[in-house]
Amino acid sequence: MSPVDASIRGHRLRAIELLPWLIAIGGYFGFGDYLTLGSQILIMILFALSLDLVLGYAGIVTLGHSAFFGAGAYAAGIYAAYVTGEPLSGLLIAALTAALIGWISGFVILRTQGLALLMLTLAVTALLAEAANKASFITGGADGLQGVDIDPIFGVFRFDLFGRTAYLYCLAVLFLTWLFARRLVHSSFGRSLVGIRENAARMHAIGSPVRRRLLTVYTISAALAGIAGALLAQTTQFVGLTVLGFQRSGEILIMLVFGGIGRLYGAFVGASLYMIAQDQLAKMDPEFWYFWIGLLLVLLVMFARGGILGLIDRLLGR
Amino acid sequence: MTPALETIGLHKRFGALTVANDIHFRLEAGARHALIGPNGAGKTTFVNLITGRLPPSAGRILLGGEDITALPQAARVRRGLGRTFQINTLFRGLSVLENVCLAVSERAGIGGDMLWRFGARRAALEYGYALLERLRIADDAARLVKELPYGKQRLVEIAIALGLQPSVLLLDEPAAGVPAAESAIILDVIERLPSDIAVLIIEHDMELVFRFARRITVLVQGSVLIEGTPAEIAADARVREVYLGEGHHA
Amino acid sequence: MEALTSILFHGLAYAMILYIVSVGLSVTMGLMGFVNLAHGVFAMAGGYVTVILMNRYAVPFALALAIAFVALALLSVILERTLYARLYGASELDQVLFTIGLIFMSVAIVRYLWGPLPQPVHLPHALSGQLDFGFRTFPTYRSFLIAAGFILIALLWLGIERTRFGAQLRAAVDNRRMAESIGIDTRRLFSLAFALGSGLAALGGGLGADILAIYPGYATEYLVYFLMVVAIGGLGSLRGPFIAALLLGFGDTACKYLVPELGAFFVFAAMIVLLLWRPAGLFGRA
Numbered sequence: 001m002s003p004v005d006a007s008i009r010g011h012r013l014r015a016i017e018l019l020p021w022l023i024a025i026g027g028y029f030g031f032g033d034y035l036t037l038g039s040q041i042l043i044m045i046l047f048a049l050s051l052d053l054v055l056g057y058a059g060i061v062t063l064g065h066s067a068f069f070g071a072g073a074y075a076a077g078i079y080a081a082y083v084t085g086e087p088l089s090g091l092l093i094a095a096l097t098a099a100l101i102g103w104i105s106g107f108v109i110l111r112t113q114g115l116a117l118l119m120l121t122l123a124v125t126a127l128l129a130e131a132a133n134k135a136s137f138i139t140g141g142a143d144g145l146q147g148v149d150i151d152p153i154f155g156v157f158r159f160d161l162f163g164r165t166a167y168l169y170c171l172a173v174l175f176l177t178w179l180f181a182r183r184l185v186h187s188s189f190g191r192s193l194v195g196i197r198e199n200a201a202r203m204h205a206i207g208s209p210v211r212r213r214l215l216t217v218y219t220i221s222a223a224l225a226g227i228a229g230a231l232l233a234q235t236t237q238f239v240g241l242t243v244l245g246f247q248r249s250g251e252i253l254i255m256l257v258f259g260g261i262g263r264l265y266g267a268f269v270g271a272s273l274y275m276i277a278q279d280q281l282a283k284m285d286p287e288f289w290y291f292w293i294g295l296l297l298v299l300l301v302m303f304a305r306g307g308i309l310g311l312i313d314r315l316l317g318r
Numbered sequence: 319m320t321p322a323l324e325t326i327g328l329h330k331r332f333g334a335l336t337v338a339n340d341i342h343f344r345l346e347a348g349a350r351h352a353l354i355g356p357n358g359a360g361k362t363t364f365v366n367l368i369t370g371r372l373p374p375s376a377g378r379i380l381l382g383g384e385d386i387t388a389l390p391q392a393a394r395v396r397r398g399l400g401r402t403f404q405i406n407t408l409f410r411g412l413s414v415l416e417n418v419c420l421a422v423s424e425r426a427g428i429g430g431d432m433l434w435r436f437g438a439r440r441a442a443l444e445y446g447y448a449l450l451e452r453l454r455i456a457d458d459a460a461r462l463v464k465e466l467p468y469g470k471q472r473l474v475e476i477a478i479a480l481g482l483q484p485s486v487l488l489l490d491e492p493a494a495g496v497p498a499a500e501s502a503i504i505l506d507v508i509e510r511l512p513s514d515i516a517v518l519i520i521e522h523d524m525e526l527v528f529r530f531a532r533r534i535t536v537l538v539q540g541s542v543l544i545e546g547t548p549a550e551i552a553a554d555a556r557v558r559e560v561y562l563g564e565g566h567h568a
Numbered sequence: 569m570e571a572l573t574s575i576l577f578h579g580l581a582y583a584m585i586l587y588i589v590s591v592g593l594s595v596t597m598g599l600m601g602f603v604n605l606a607h608g609v610f611a612m613a614g615g616y617v618t619v620i621l622m623n624r625y626a627v628p629f630a631l632a633l634a635i636a637f638v639a640l641a642l643l644s645v646i647l648e649r650t651l652y653a654r655l656y657g658a659s660e661l662d663q664v665l666f667t668i669g670l671i672f673m674s675v676a677i678v679r680y681l682w683g684p685l686p687q688p689v690h691l692p693h694a695l696s697g698q699l700d701f702g703f704r705t706f707p708t709y710r711s712f713l714i715a716a717g718f719i720l721i722a723l724l725w726l727g728i729e730r731t732r733f734g735a736q737l738r739a740a741v742d743n744r745r746m747a748e749s750i751g752i753d754t755r756r757l758f759s760l761a762f763a764l765g766s767g768l769a770a771l772g773g774g775l776g777a778d779i780l781a782i783y784p785g786y787a788t789e790y791l792v793y794f795l796m797v798v799a800i801g802g803l804g805s806l807r808g809p810f811i812a813a814l815l816l817g818f819g820d821t822a823c824k825y826l827v828p829e830l831g832a833f834f835v836f837a838a839m840i841v842l843l844l845w846r847p848a849g850l851f852g853r854a
Contacts, residue, residue, distance in 0.1 A: 003456075004444055004447050007415060007416075007419075063664070111844075115603060115803070118664070123792060123796065123840050127837060130836060131833055134833060188423045188429050188430065188431040188439065189430050190432075191420065198409040199408065199409050204391045207396045207424045207429075209392055246791060287676055288680065290672045290673075290676040291673050291676035291677065294670065294675075297668060301655070301662050301669065302666075
C-alpha cells in the first residue's frame with residue numbers, strides 16, 4: 001500500500017473504534033445499579049477528551065482546564081435554577097459561556113509559554129473559584145448551588161431515580177462530541193496542531209497562523225469542557241466549588257495521562273479505569289486513594305510515559 | 319521588470335553592532351543567485367530579515383513589488399516566500415510525508431480545515447509524495463524524520479520549502495555537512511528547480527556556487543562588498559583578499 | 569489611617585512568610601529549570617512538624633522550628649538524589665506530572681497521620697498578645713514575624729553576596745554551562761540549594777502557621793500564591809520574589825480588608841495582568 005493510501009486509511013474509522021460504544025450501550029443494560037457511576041464516567045471522558053485536544057494534540061501544558069468545566073457547570077446550574085430547567089438549551093448556554101471564557105483567557109495568555117503560561121492557567125481557575133466562592137448569592141458559595149431542577153428532555157424523557165435517562169443523555173452527548181472531536185483531530189487543522197506541538201518555529205516558517213490555531217483549539221476545548229461540566233450539574237442537580245480549582249484540573253490531567261495523551265482514546269481508557277478504581281478502592285480506603293494515585297503518577301512518569309495506550313503500543317511492537 | 323525580491327537600504331543594528339548595513343539587493347524572477355562571504359558576515363541574518371524572523375532597524379523589503387516589511391513571517395510565506403534553515407528545523411516525531419504535507423496543506427489554504435474533505439487531503443498527500451519522489455526520498459515517506467540520517471533530513475528540509483510552492487526560495491547552506499551521496503542529489507534538485515522560481519542560495523562550497531549561480535553577491539561584515547557574474551567575482555581582487563586574507567589568518 | 573497601618577502591618581507579615589517559603593523555589597527553578605510544583609509540600613511539612621512537636625511533645629518553639637528546618641532539608645536531599653535528579657532533562661509536562669504525584673502522595677500521608685482539620689496553633693507565651701508601639705498596638709506574633717523575616721532575609725542575602733557558595737550559586741544561575749566550565753560542580757550546588765530552599769520553605773511553613781493554616785489542603789491551596797511570587801518576581805532572582813511577595817501580601821490584605829466581597833479575586837486579576845506585562849517576571853531573564 002502506498003504511503004498516501006496508508007495515511008488516508010489511518011483516518012478512516014476502524015472497527016475497534018466502535019468498541020467503547022458497544023461497551024457503553026451494553027452497560028446500559030448490564031450495569032444495573034451502577035448507571036450513576038456510568039454517567040459520571042461518561043462525563044469525565046468528555047472532560048478528558050477536551051483536555052486532550054489542548055494538551056495531547058496542541059501541546060499546551062495547562063493546569064487550569066477546570067476553569068471551563070466549572071464555568072459550564074455553574075452556567076448550566078444557574079440557568080436551570082433561575083431561568084428554566086430545559087436541559088438542551090442549558091447545554092448550549094454552558095458551552096457558550098465556557099467558550100467565551102476560553103476565548104478571552106486564551107487570547108490573553110496564549111502569547112506566553114512555559115512556566116508563565118502554566119501559572120496563568122492556574123491563576124485563571126483560581127480566580128474563577130474565588131469568584132464562585134464570593135458570589136454566593138448566585139452560586140451558593142461554599143454550600144453549593146441547589147435547586148437545579150431539570151425538565152424532561154424534549155419534554156418527554158424525565159430524569160428518573162435510577163439514572164437511566166441521565167446515562168443515555170450523557171452517552172448521546174458524548175457520542176456527538178466524540179464525532180466532532182474525531183473529525184477535528186483527523187482534519188488538516190488537527191494535523192497542524194500536532195505540527196505546532198512538534199515544532200512551532202517551523203509552523204511559522206511555513207505560513208501557519210499559529211496563534212490563531214491555538215486560540216481556536218483552546219476555545220473549542222473550553223466549550224467541550226463546559227458541556228461536560230453542564231452534564232455534571234444537570235445529572236447531579238448540584239454544583240459545588242470543587243468543579244473549579246487545582247484539584248479538579250489535576251485529577252482530569254491524571255486521568256488523561258494514565259490513558260495516554262494525544263491518542264483520542266486515552267481519555268476513554270484513563271477516565272473509565274480511574275473512576276471505576278476510585279469507586280471500588282476508595283470505598284475500602286478513602287484516604288489512601290490519593291496516595292496510590294500519586295505513586296502511580298510518579299511511576300508513570302519514570303517508566304510508562306505513554307500511559308496505558310502507550311504500554312499497549314509497546315507490547316504490540318509499534 | 320519587477321524583481322522577485324528586493325531590499326532597499328535594509329539595515330539592522332543591535333545596539334552598537336551593525337549586522338546588516340544599508341543593503342540594497344535585487345533578486346530577479348527566475349534568478350540563480352548566490353550569497354557568499356566569510357563566517358559572521360551576516361548572511362543568515364539577512365535571510366532572517368527577509369523572512370521576517372528578525373525585524374529590521376531600517377529599510378524596506380519588496381516581494382514581487384509588494385512592500386512586505388511590516389508583515390509577519392506567516393504572511394510573507396503565504397505570498398510565496400520560502401526558506402530552508404541552516405540547522406534542520408523539522409517535525410522530528412512525524413513521518414517524512416507528514417512533514418511535507420503540512421507545508422503543502424498550508425499553501426493550499428486547507429491548513430485550518432476542520433472538516434474532513436477527502437479530496438483535498440488526498441490531493442495534498444499526493445502532491446507531497448510526488449515531491450518526495452523528485453527528491454528521491456519517497457522510499458522513506460512513512461519513516462519518522464528522527465530515524466533518518468542527517469543527509470536525508472536535509473532533503474526533507476528542502477522538500478518542506480518546495481511544498482510551499484514558493485516564487486522566491488531562500489536556501490541556507492543546503493548541502494552543509496551532508497555526505498557526498500545526498501549532496502549530489504541536493505545539487506541535482508537545486509539545478510532542476512523550475513525556472514520561474516527565484517533562488518537565492520547561501521553557500522560556502524565555492525564549487526557549488528560557481529556551478530549553480532548566474533549572479534553572486536559577496537557580503538562582508540553586514541555590507542555588500544560586490545555583486546556580479548561569477549567571472550567578475552572570481553576576477554575581483556577584493557574578493558580574493560577577503561578569502562585569501564582569511565586563509566592567512568587561519 | 570488605622571486601617572492603612574493595619575493593612576501595611578499585616579500585609580508585611582504575610583509578605584514575609586510568602587517570601588521565605590517561595591525564595592527557595594525561585595532559586596531552584598532558576599538554577600535547574602525544574603518545574604517543582606511540590607515545593608509547597610515542604611512548607612506544609614515544616615508547618616506540621618513545628619506544630620505537632622509543639623502541641624504534642626511540648627517542644628519549645630525555636631527548637632521545633634530548627635528541627636523542622638533540618639528535617640525537611642535532609643528529606644529534600646534524599647528526594648532530590650533519588651527522584652528529582654532523574655527528571656532534569658524531562659519535558660515540562662513530565663515535571664508537572666511528577667511533582668503533582670508527589671503532592672498527592674504527601675497530602676494523603678498528612679491526612680492519614682493527622683486528620684483533615686487545620687492544626688491548632690498555640691503561639692509561645694512570650695510571643696502572644698499585643699505589643700505597644702506607642703501610636704498603636706499590634707499583635708506580638710506578627711511583629712515577631714516581621715522582625716524575624718527581616719533578619720532571615722538579611723542573612724540570606726548576605727550569605728548569597730558574601731560567601732563562596734553564594735557566589736557559585738549566582739554564577740550558576742546566570743549561566744550554568746559557563747559555571748561548569750570553570751569547575752563549579754553544579755550538581756552538588758543544586759542539591760545544596762535545593763536543601764536550603766526546602767528548609768527555608770519548612771521554616772516559612774512553621775513560622776507562618778498563624779497566617780497560612782496548616783491542613784492537608786495547604787500544598788494545593790497555597791500553591792498558586794507561591795508560584796505567583798516566583799513567576800512575577802522572576803526565576804533565579806532573590807530580590808524579584810521579595811517585591812512580588814510585597815505586592816501580593818499588601819494587595820491581598822488590602823483587598824480582604826477593604827473589599828471583602830471580592831476577596832482574593834482582585835489580587836488574582838492583578839497578578840495575571842502583571843505576568844502578561846512581564847512574562848519573564850519583574851526581575852527575570854527573558
